[in-house]
Amino acid sequence: MSIAQVEIPMGVPYEVIQEKICASQTIFNKIGEKMMVIACDAIQADLNLREGNMSCSLFCKTLKYGLGQFSEVVSYCLERLADITCWGTDHDASWGTVFLVHSLKVKEKLGIHKALQFIGDVHLMGNNEVTAVSLFTVALDGFTYMNVHRSRAECMIRLGDIAKKNGDLPKALELWKTGRPLFECLSQAKRIQDIDERIGGISEEVKEQHQKNLVWLAELNIPAGWVEEVDSDTEDLSWRKNMLN
Structure with missing residues (x-):
């Protein structure tokens, strides 16, 4: 069951995980492992949530059975329910x-x-x-x-988003770039893509801001030579490229 649990955030196809859950439930029912049967229900609820099923009913049912008996199952369900x-x-x-x-x-x-x-x-x-x-x-x-990689990276994404919102692009890039390899270690392809899109978005914002600055300088009727010099100087974005690499 631990394999199915790990495969859910990795994006392994629904059918593959579902087959493992069903097989595990059959085995645990036969040998009378009540806690593991309940754990299967918790993982099933987690898989359903990943697929867009926003019903809390299976989580709550599993939570009810686990209370006072199986702390690990309770923790698992509460963790999923708490992640808004x-x-x-x-x-x-x-x-x-x-x-x-x-x-x-x-x-x-x-x-x-x-x-x-x-x-x-x-x-x-x-x-x-x-x-x-x-x-x-x-x-x-x-x-x-x-040393919890996934949770570290998730916090870095959030802090990076806040930094970007407040205009601190260098800090945002630093946080996202630090978090990216943590997701790579866990084969979190979707999360890696999310970070790459954020980094790419900042690159585009830098280019757009540069063009706006040139327009602004032109509107101020600054001598053309000065604008061309600024344009030439700002084409050297090595410090930004280093941050993005």
């Missing part, structure tokens, strides 16, 4: 707090930091950037200490 980026703005944002309380209770350091990240997402969606940055930074420090 998977569900959208209509999702109940309080799951992040529930996940944090559970993780503190069972003393799961990884769960605590993931909960902080997810609560940061809630604040980011609510345009509370200051709190979001604080939560992402604390979470990133924890993930870095624990």
Whole structure:
């Protein structure tokens, strides 16, 4: 089952993972492994979510069976329910707090930091950037200490997005470029593509801003030679290219 669990974020085809889940459920039912049967339901719910099924019912059903018996299954379900980026703005944002309380209770350091990240997402969606940055930074420090690649990269993407929004393009590029190889280690092709699009977008913004600057200089009736000199000088974007490489 651990293989199916890992394959979900990797984007392995639905049919391949579904076959493994069904086979595992059959085996665990035969040998009476109740916890593993419930774990199969949790992973099935996770797969359904990846495919766009926004129903919480299977997660909640699995959570109900796991409470007081199987802490790992409870943590798994709460982690998925708490990640508001998977569900959208209509999702109940309080799951992040529930996940944090559970993780503190069972003393799961990884769960605590993931909960902080997810609560940061809630604040980011609510345009509370200051709190979001604080939560992402604390979470990133924890993930870095624990060497959790995927979660580190996710925090870097978010912090990079905020930096870009506030006009700090060098910081945004640094965060995205640092996060990219972490996703590469995990074969997260979709997430790598997301980062590449962000980096490419900044490259285009730099070019557009350069053209706007030339138009602005021309409108000020600055002597043509000066504009040409500025154009020539700004064509040397080696410092920007180095940041993008």
